[in-house]
Amino acid sequence: MTAITYEHIKTCKQTGARLGKVHTPHGSIDTPAFMPVGTSATVKTMSPEELKEMNANIILSNTYHLWLRPGEDIIQEAGGLHQFMNWDGAILTDSGGFQVFSLSDMRDIKEEGVHFRNHLSGEKLFLSPEKAMNIQNALGSDIMMAFDECPPYPASHDYMKASVERTSRWAERCLNAHERPSDQGLFGIIQGGEYEDLRKQSAQDLASLDFPGYAVGGLSVGEPKDVMNRMLAFTTPLLPFDKPRYLMGVGSPDSLIDGAIRGIDMFDCVLPTRIARNGTCMTSNGRLVVRNAKFKRDFSPIDENCDCHVCRHYTRAYIRHLVKCNETFGFRLTTYHNLYFLLNLMKQVRDSIAEDRLGDFREAFFDQYGFNKRNAKNF
Amino acid sequence: MTAITYEHIKTCKQTGARLGKVHTPHGSIDTPAFMPVGTSATVKTMSPEELKEMNANIILSNTYHLWLRPGEDIIQEAGGLHQFMNWDGAILTDSGGFQVFSLSDMRDIKEEGVHFRNHLSGEKLFLSPEKAMNIQNALGSDIMMAFDECPPYPASHDYMKASVERTSRWAERCLNAHERPSDQGLFGIIQGGEYEDLRKQSAQDLASLDFPGYAVGGLSVGEPKDVMNRMLAFTTPLLPFDKPRYLMGVGSPDSLIDGAIRGIDMFDCVLPTRIARNGTCMTSNGRLVVRNAKFKRDFSPIDENCDCHVCRHYTRAYIRHLVKCNETFGFRLTTYHNLYFLLNLMKQVRDSIAEDRLGDFREAFFDQYGFNKRNAKNF
Numbered sequence: 001m002t003a004i005t006y007e008h009i010k011t012c013k014q015t016g017a018r019l020g021k022v023h024t025p026h027g028s029i030d031t032p033a034f035m036p037v038g039t040s041a042t043v044k045t046m047s048p049e050e051l052k053e054m055n056a057n058i059i060l061s062n063t064y065h066l067w068l069r070p071g072e073d074i075i076q077e078a079g080g081l082h083q084f085m086n087w088d089g090a091i092l093t094d095s096g097g098f099q100v101f102s103l104s105d106m107r108d109i110k111e112e113g114v115h116f117r118n119h120l121s122g123e124k125l126f127l128s129p130e131k132a133m134n135i136q137n138a139l140g141s142d143i144m145m146a147f148d149e150c151p152p153y154p155a156s157h158d159y160m161k162a163s164v165e166r167t168s169r170w171a172e173r174c175l176n177a178h179e180r181p182s183d184q185g186l187f188g189i190i191q192g193g194e195y196e197d198l199r200k201q202s203a204q205d206l207a208s209l210d211f212p213g214y215a216v217g218g219l220s221v222g223e224p225k226d227v228m229n230r231m232l233a234f235t236t237p238l239l240p241f242d243k244p245r246y247l248m249g250v251g252s253p254d255s256l257i258d259g260a261i262r263g264i265d266m267f268d269c270v271l272p273t274r275i276a277r278n279g280t281c282m283t284s285n286g287r288l289v290v291r292n293a294k295f296k297r298d299f300s301p302i303d304e305n306c307d308c309h310v311c312r313h314y315t316r317a318y319i320r321h322l323v324k325c326n327e328t329f330g331f332r333l334t335t336y337h338n339l340y341f342l343l344n345l346m347k348q349v350r351d352s353i354a355e356d357r358l359g360d361f362r363e364a365f366f367d368q369y370g371f372n373k374r375n376a377k378n379f
Numbered sequence: 380m381t382a383i384t385y386e387h388i389k390t391c392k393q394t395g396a397r398l399g400k401v402h403t404p405h406g407s408i409d410t411p412a413f414m415p416v417g418t419s420a421t422v423k424t425m426s427p428e429e430l431k432e433m434n435a436n437i438i439l440s441n442t443y444h445l446w447l448r449p450g451e452d453i454i455q456e457a458g459g460l461h462q463f464m465n466w467d468g469a470i471l472t473d474s475g476g477f478q479v480f481s482l483s484d485m486r487d488i489k490e491e492g493v494h495f496r497n498h499l500s501g502e503k504l505f506l507s508p509e510k511a512m513n514i515q516n517a518l519g520s521d522i523m524m525a526f527d528e529c530p531p532y533p534a535s536h537d538y539m540k541a542s543v544e545r546t547s548r549w550a551e552r553c554l555n556a557h558e559r560p561s562d563q564g565l566f567g568i569i570q571g572g573e574y575e576d577l578r579k580q581s582a583q584d585l586a587s588l589d590f591p592g593y594a595v596g597g598l599s600v601g602e603p604k605d606v607m608n609r610m611l612a613f614t615t616p617l618l619p620f621d622k623p624r625y626l627m628g629v630g631s632p633d634s635l636i637d638g639a640i641r642g643i644d645m646f647d648c649v650l651p652t653r654i655a656r657n658g659t660c661m662t663s664n665g666r667l668v669v670r671n672a673k674f675k676r677d678f679s680p681i682d683e684n685c686d687c688h689v690c691r692h693y694t695r696a697y698i699r700h701l702v703k704c705n706e707t708f709g710f711r712l713t714t715y716h717n718l719y720f721l722l723n724l725m726k727q728v729r730d731s732i733a734e735d736r737l738g739d740f741r742e743a744f745f746d747q748y749g750f751n752k753r754n755a756k757n758f
Contacts, residue, residue, distance in 0.1 A: 040700070040701075040704045040706055041697070041700065041701075042701060042706050042707075042708040042709075044706065044707060044708075045707040045708065045711075046708065047708065047711065069700065069703065069704055070675065070696070070699075070700040070703075074675060074676055074696060074700075077676060077678070078678055078694065078696060078697070084694075084696075084697055085697060086692045086693055086697075296449065296453065297453055297456060299456070299457055313465045314465055315457065315463075317449070317453060317457060317463075318420070318457070318463055318464060318465075320449075321419070321420065321448065321449040321453075322419075322420075322421055324448065324449075325419045325448055327419055327421050327423065328421075328423060328424040328707055328710065328711070329421040329423075329424065329425065329426065330421075331707065332424075332426065332707070
């Protein structure tokens with residue numbers, strides 16, 4: 001009995017995108033879906049009620065951060081992460097691997113795992129496939145991620161091949177160490193960078209281990225968008241059709257649409273929440289830097305075409321004032337709007353798949369948002 | 380036709396506290412009432428919906444801050460402060476005088492007004508009774524405050540006498556400069572420090588000008604609590620019975636109760652919101668510093684006796700984690716709880732007046748909260 005199952009509803013005749021549902025112990029998720037990131041057991045500035053209001057029904061939280069603060073033992077004692085943070089929707093936790101590689105210093109990658117220093121205290125730490133499973137089992141997330149290496153872009157073929165092979169060995173150790181497979185579904189992560197032979201090897205290795213879901217990792221790490229799209233188009237057909245597919249770390253509107261078109265079901269990214277805290281909003285006409293002086297007397301909403309709570313009740317002039325004064329409520333408003341914008345975009349994507357017109361939707365959206373028209377044909 | 384009226388319901392037989400209603404163009408306020416402070420057109424970290432949920436129906440906003448950022452002209456263009464900040468409850472604005480005296484450097488007090496420097500930019504500015512009215516008329520608050528001088532404690536009798544007399548002259552200039560008396564009610568401010576003769580002189584001067592409400596200023600500025608209580612007991616009987624009475628800058632639970640007992644109807648203070656942002660909570664058992672290590676594994680609510688949204692859904696351990704990580708949502712939770720705590724305290728005060736038992740309530744509350752028992756008899 002697996003905790004996570006995928007239900008395929010239909011494939012878009014125009015693009016090949018998949019419409020479906022991912023069933024979890026904490027509810028079902030309509031896919032393709034975007035998952036807001038709640039790094040430290042909170043989606044920065046938001047309440048669980050606000051996330052519900054905007055129809056988020058799965059969020060991502062970061063194993064590495066929760067392991068360091070407050071510690072997975074405290075979260076386990078609280079009854080698990082859902083109860084700790086008062087969130088009854090689904091939760092996906094990453095493995096901590098990405099943060100070990102992106103945040104820590106002096107890391108030493110061995111077959112047994114990775115030795116590194118805590119980015120907060122400088123303390124020596126060790127993370128391994130077994131430890132990553134142990135922490136995620138304590139957190140009690142619905143979807144856990146296997147501990148992998150995410151090499152930087154670009155990496156040599158030799159380095160990447162050794163890394164992919166180690167990631168496959170680690171994936172198997174993760175499966176063996178996972179103690180709650182009927183409560184929590186473990187996803188394997190396909191690596192291989194920009195090398196098709198290695199993507200294929202990684203996909204085959206992991207598919208043979210029969211995970212309840214698969215992620216495509218190592219993309220959106222600095223490579224050009226056409227490389228990402230090409231690697232996705234190559235990789236997703238190698239994955240089992242009846243399992244959910246998750247593209248890690250992707251959240252720009254163009255890449256969400258292009259990922260869905262290449263058969264991806266789930267996405268996450270800090271982009272909407274991070275730029276919100278800098279006073280930048282996503283709108284149907286592209287990015288809007290609300291802190292700019294030109295919005296001082298602009299009493300229109302962030303996005304004329306948006307029906308979110310923020311756009312219905314607050315003006316650019318007010319939000320600009322709050323952001324300029326560094327007022328928390330300003331960042332609440334920009335964060336709420338940006339998350340709503342992406343969640344609503346995914347709803348439009350799903351509706352478009354249902355009606356076999358995701359290609360048309362992409363054209364119109366890219367035109368209005370202002371993405372480069374030269375890219376508008378590459379699905 | 381005056382914008383603000385006071386309806387007296389009853390006087391507590393045990394203490395002399397007043398139960399009533401203050402009627403404003405944006406709704407009626409049950410008194411005694413506590414007003415959350417929204418300095419820059421936002422009650423820090425809170426949404427208008429959250430303030431409504433906790434039954435706040437009047438907030439205070441600061442003229443000085445709004446004058447500097449975003450500028451009262453922008454707020455007027457937006458349709459006034461209510462519309463600018465999406466708040467349809469009542470708003471009281473101060474005169475800016477207190478901030479001129481507490482925040483600015485190199486101030487020069489003249490008969491015409493005060494010359495000083497902007498605490499943000501260093502720019503030279505001038506505030507006068509006429510200018511303070513002009514700004515508040517542009518903001519469109521329901522209750523405006525007269526421009527006064529609030530001398531520091533202690534001040535000599537000579538200094539205070541000259542100051543009180545100037546404040547009375549300024550009060551008359553405010554009345555003359557006020558352009559929207561049927562939309563906005565202007566309150567006079569009684570000064571006089573710890574000198575009974577000057578309090579009396581100030582009260583008589585201002586009462587003769589027939590304001591729709593009166594504030595007691597110059598208390599809670601560093602003097603001992605027994606001085607504040609003595610001055611209040613002396614001053615409130617000098618004020619017209621049929622007008623609301625507002626004690627400025629008071630928000631500690633003991634002083635709210637003791638102020639009500641001395642005939643005060645309205646209070647404001649940054650205390651609950653300011654200490655919340657430092658991780659300190661008000662509870663029925665006294666202050667609780669939730670960031671303390673001892674709450675790391677404490678899965679009980681902030682206050683076992685509180686029925687607010689925060690206490691019903693979140694634990695000390697979770698809130699401590701958020702505060703330690705400097706997460707906005709942690710400060711939202713502590714702020715919400717503290718404001719709810721004070722608003723709920725005022726409801727208990729009103730209920731106690733209705734039943735002629737505010738003295739008993741005070742005894743029990745002071746006992747449980749841990750205020751010094753030696754002070755428990757001085758009403």
